[in-house]
Amino acid sequence: MTSSPMADSMISVVSDLSRQMTANSRYQRLLDSMQGLFPCDAVALLQLRDTTLHPVAVSGLSDDTLGRTFVVEDQPRFARILLSHEPVRFEAGCELPDPYDGLIATADSPLHVHDCLGVALYIDERPWGLLTLDALTPGVFDTINPTELRTFIRLAEATIRVSTLIQSLQRQVVREHEVARLLAADMSRSELIGESPAIRGLIEELDVVARSDLAVLISGETGTGKELVARHLHAASSRADAPLVYVNCAALPENLVESELFGHTKGAFSGATGTRSGKFELADGGTLFLDEIGEMPLATQPKLLRALQAGEVQRVGSDRYHRVDVRVIAATNRDLKQEVASGRFRADLYHRLSVYPVLVPPLRERGRDILLLAGHFLELNRRNLGLGALRLDRSAREALLAHDWPGNVRELEHLISRAVLRLSATHRKPGKVLSLTAELLALPCDSTTPVLLSDVTEYQQRSPGTPSVLSLREATDQFQRELVCRVLRRKGYNRTACARELSVDPGNFTRLLKRLGVDVEEMKREV
Ligand SMILES: Nc1ncnc2c1ncn2[C@@H]1O[C@H](COP(=O)(O)OP(=O)(O)OP(=O)(O)O)[C@@H](O)[C@H]1O
Incomplete structure (x- = not known):
């Protein structure tokens, strides 16, 4: 039994339908079959998005064609193809400007001798885009069998239909994953x-x-x-x-x-x-x-x-x-x-x-909620660090109730995390109830940025010019100011990048700059 080129092409395109591949490779293989079947030097598949045609696969046209777009209004040939439900042919002498002018990869003869043929493609009765064929030899399209061309167009439409369906299912899966991720975060x-x-x-x-x-x-x-x-x-x-x-x-x-x-x-x-x-x-x-x-x-x-x-x-x-x-x-x-x-x-x-x-x-208006919240954060930290029972001793409870919490619940959360960490480093005996004392809590004056007390002490020791009478608050501010300025210079004065580096919320970082009196614009001018 002998097979015709048309039958071979159809078999190849139809078997691609059930294969797993990207939309681009599917379209490229469709064009390769088309070029093998019909006498032409270039073929292109263009998708209509709003009022512009975007090449999605090309063969025989220069590589940069895929990066171009064609506004339909500016391209009378494309406009005419899109308006027709039948293949549209432009003879070699056609006066209308050729959208592929200079783009045919093998062209070494003047472009006006081209024969062009274009077909609008419809998916679900709506125009999806078009297929174009270009030949350097005038009159070569006379040999095309119209039935074979029509058959191939239906096949091209089926390929696009399958491809868009797969793409939209993939998008749906991505969206559902994202929604599921967000829901899980919400529940927690x-x-x-x-x-x-x-x-x-x-x-x-x-x-x-x-x-x-x-x-x-x-x-x-x-x-x-x-x-x-x-x-x-x-x-x-x-x-x-x-x-x-x-x-x-x-x-x-x-x-x-x-x-x-x-x-x-x-x-x-x-x-x-x-x-x-x-x-x-x-x-x-x-x-x-x-x-x-x-x-x-x-x-x-x-x-x-x-x-x-x-x-x-x-x-x-x-x-x-x-x-x-x-x-x-x-x-x-x-x-x-x-x-x-x-x-x-x-x-x-x-x-x-x-x-x-x-x-x-604010937390300072919530009375003994401070202790409830402290208990909640103690429990979270205990579980995270795999510790035994933790409790607040009397001095710790009194210190927590006396503090005015400028950083509110977040300040309390950070404070408890630091204290539990310190406690766990020194007491590792299993089964023992560990007590947090006021001393361990080491309540700072301001903790919008979690700076460790040890950092500040180290800073004071490192800076011989710093008067020893600095209060903890002053020393903390001075340390933060220096750190922030250093990071700002290193990050080219980009506040978002600095906030990220210091693990501070960008809004808090802006407020911190204000509180510390750091003027970024002034710093830039000084450079
Ligand atoms: N009533 C509460 N019960 C349990 N946890 C709380 C409570 N209030 C705040 N937190 C915890 O305190 C931390 C800070 O809270 P959150 O981020 O909601 O504050 P925020 O007001 O949005 O802060 P910012 O103004 O800086 O954006 C979070 O870890 C949050 O879970």
């Missing part, structure tokens, strides 16, 4: 510990507002538990089975804000190597938590406001809008009303976000 930490009237009142209020979809603005000093409050709200809401997506507005680089929040299409900007969903899309059906909202630059606030008002987002580089169903919770340790008054925060965005304002009380 949303319990708010506290029995004081301040915390009981807060929890009652949260349980009421959780049932609604109102935008909540959580305010409170640093480390009071605003993120935990957001987790609690989400976990108690009807959206608990959908993700809570976290965005740190202080850490969003200004040039990437839009792409982080709304996503981007492939090639939207240099570095955008693939299509990516933004935080809004990831939070669809769930909650978007905008932490440190007060740090969001004024220039980006209108973009956020627009998305919140319209309930739809546009990926960077795309003309299309996606509807999203997102509940927004924002948090700040700034006085946002004051920020509005001084022109640093937009009033309209403030009103949009603060439909239901919630204030998280």
Whole structure:
């Protein structure tokens, strides 16, 4: 039995359908079969995205063709092919400009003698893109059998259909994994510990507002538990089975804000190597938590406001809008009303976000909750370090209750972790109940940045010029100032990079600079 070239090509393309390969290789193999079957010097497959054609596979055209795009409006040949449901042929003498002018890899004769043929491809009745064939020999397309061409086009459409289906399933799997990861993180930490009237009142209020979809603005000093409050709200809401997506507005680089929040299409900007969903899309059906909202630059606030008002987002580089169903919770340790008054925060965005304002009380107003929380952190550390029972002795309890906690619950958490670590280094006997004393707690004056007491002592010994009468607070500040300046210089005055290096939240880092009186702009000028 003899086989025809058409039958061989069909068998090759059809068997590729059931093979595992990337969309690009699938398309490339389709074009190779096409070039073997029909007399031509170049073939190309172009995908229509909005109003532009993007080459996704080429054969016989110069390598850079894949990096180009063709605006349909500027290319009358492509426009004509897209409008037709039949193959469109452009004879050698056709006056319309050739989009591949200069791109045919083997061309050594003048381009105007080309024969071109193009076919629009349809997937689910909608135009997907087009296939083009170019030949250097005029009239060569006369020999093409129209039935074979039609058969091949249907096969090409089936290949594209399979490929897009596989891609969308892969995207769905990636999204589901991401959602599952976020859900697991949500489940883990949303319990708010506290029995004081301040915390009981807060929890009652949260349980009421959780049932609604109102935008909540959580305010409170640093480390009071605003993120935990957001987790609690989400976990108690009807959206608990959908993700809570976290965005740190202080850490969003200004040039990437839009792409982080709304996503981007492939090639939207240099570095955008693939299509990516933004935080809004990831939070669809769930909650978007905008932490440190007060740090969001004024220039980006209108973009956020627009998305919140319209309930739809546009990926960077795309003309299309996606509807999203997102509940927004924002948090700040700034006085946002004051920020509005001084022109640093937009009033309209403030009103949009603060439909239901919630204030998280500072730790110093929670009375004996300090001891409950200390017990909670002791237990966490005990488990992590595999220790036996741990307790606070009387001196430790009194010291904890007497301190005014400028760094709030986070300060307490760090303090207990350090003390347990010190204790575990010296007492390793199994089965013994270990007691934490006030001395071991070594309560610092400020712990927004966890600096060890030993670091400060070492600093004082290293700096002969430092007067020995420095208080612990002064010595700590001086040590922090020097450390911060050193890291700033090393990191080219990039605050985000410095915050990362010092393991400090970027918002806290900015506040630390302010407190220490470090003026980055001034430092730059001095260089
Ligand atoms: N009531 C609480 N019960 C248990 N843990 C708490 C409580 N409040 C805060 N924490 C813990 O204290 C730490 C700091 O809390 P969180 O990060 O929520 O504070 P924050 O107010 O968002 O801080 P920042 O203003 O710096 O962003 C976290 O580890 C959190 O789990």
